[in-house]
Amino acid sequence: MNKRIYYLKNIKGFVFDIQHYSIHDGPGIRTTVFLSGCPLKCLWCQNPESQELYPQLFFRYDKCIGCGECISICTQDAIKLNGNVVQTDRNLCKRCFKCIKVCPNEARTVIGKEITSGEVLEEVFSDKMFYHESNGGVTLSGGEVLLQPEFSSAILELCKSNSIHTAIETSGYGLWESMKKVLTFTDLVLFDFKHFNDDKHKKLTGVSNKVLLENAKKIWHDLKIPIIARVPVIPSCNDSILNINQTANFISTELDRSIKVHLLPYNSLGKAKYKNLEQPWNCFSGTVPSDEKMNELRNILESYGLSVKIGG
Ligand code: SF4
Ligand code: SF4
The missing domain is CATH 3.20.20.70 (Aldolase class I)
Structure with missing residues (x-):
């Protein structure tokens, strides 16, 4: 080459x-x-x-079963339960994407990626x-x-x-x-x-x-x-x-x-x-x-x- x-x-x-x-x-x-x-x-x-420009969280709310695993893993305290609906404060989110890995139902995914x-x-x-x-x-x-x-x-x-x-x-x-x-x-x-x-x-x-x-x-x-x-x-x-x-x-x-x-x-x-x-x-x-x-x-x-x- x-x-x-x-x-x-x-x-x-x-x-x-x-x-x-x-x-x-x-x-x-x-x-x-x-x-x-x-x-x-x-x-x-x-x-x-x-x-x-940068990758961001994509939340498929219809797939969320309300288990709370994402709330426990988030060190930024960005995810809260509002009633029985999970919500992410995008201003607090540091895009570590740890919450994606623990979600048992693939309700949380990432959209966008770095690529050559x-x-x-x-x-x-x-x-x-x-x-x-x-x-x-x-x-x-x-x-x-x-x-x-x-x-x-x-x-x-x-x-x-x-x-x-x-x-x-x-x-x-x-x-x-x-x-x-x-x-x-x-x-x-x-x-x-x-x-x-x-x-x-x-x-x-x-x-x-x-x-x-x-x-x-x-x-x-x-x-x-x-x-x-x-x-x-x-x-x-x-x-x-x-x-x-x-x-x-x-x-x-x-x-x-x-x-x-x-x-x-x-x-x-x-x-x-x-x-x-x-x-x-x-x-x-x-x-x-x-x-x-x-x-x-x-x-x-x-x-x-x-x-x-x-x-x-
Ligand atoms: S990507 Fe990281 S900082 Fe953002 S909500 Fe998920 S665990 Fe919290
Ligand atoms: S880990 Fe996934 S299924 Fe569980 S509350 Fe969070 S978004 Fe919903």
Whole structure:
């Protein structure tokens, strides 16, 4: 193994999932690597387990038999019985994960792990035959891949050196230096557009959209990397006619009309995970957008000359 490959394979990072045979994260059949950690706090986040960089406790309350073994082992006094329900004070928890080992019913597990880029490559490589047949490849998602630029770029460079097509899914929120490092080995960017209005973007995600809109322009015009625009459709948050018009105008004039747009309808599948992480549900009461609404938004985007697909 040459020195560069040895170096690349030993860069460590954090992931919370690796999905095989994915068909919604770019062309063909793909392996999607979900990196941990995200600087955004979207109200509708469907992957709350992605927000923290480090591994965290995942409590399957439906499997808890109330034996109290976890309470006895915890030296931080972080676990208490509230009535007959076990609760963990996440502020006191030091993530030693001793409570997981003593739980007799696997009610306590850990989500997220530290892994080397070489280990990720091995998992990705096991799917290689599917990539060739379907024009697929690997997609790095999250969380936000820009939060771990060294790790992300090492995985992507290793994939490129093995002739594997690479894509990243990003909010675009990150330093341009980090973005450039990651994009050096990226064939396709799945770029999320959450809200065009900066004040609303801050309210909905916790961050300004100025940097990410600038980054989108640089990716397209300076680096000339293909983009697929992904627009999550979240009722009462970003599904107004005005917002979709402004988003369509930005994509078609500031970027390019040839960019494909994927409209992604909200679903509430992530809601249960908040309970598993013992986090309060963020009171977001979004409903699933109707087919009629999705078609209305598609028509608006198409009126700007954009090609639109509903779903990823
Ligand atoms: S991970 Fe460790 S500190 Fe946290 S609740 Fe379990 S035993 Fe206590
Ligand atoms: S050890 Fe497991 S089953 Fe027992 S009280 Fe704790 S979480 Fe529940």
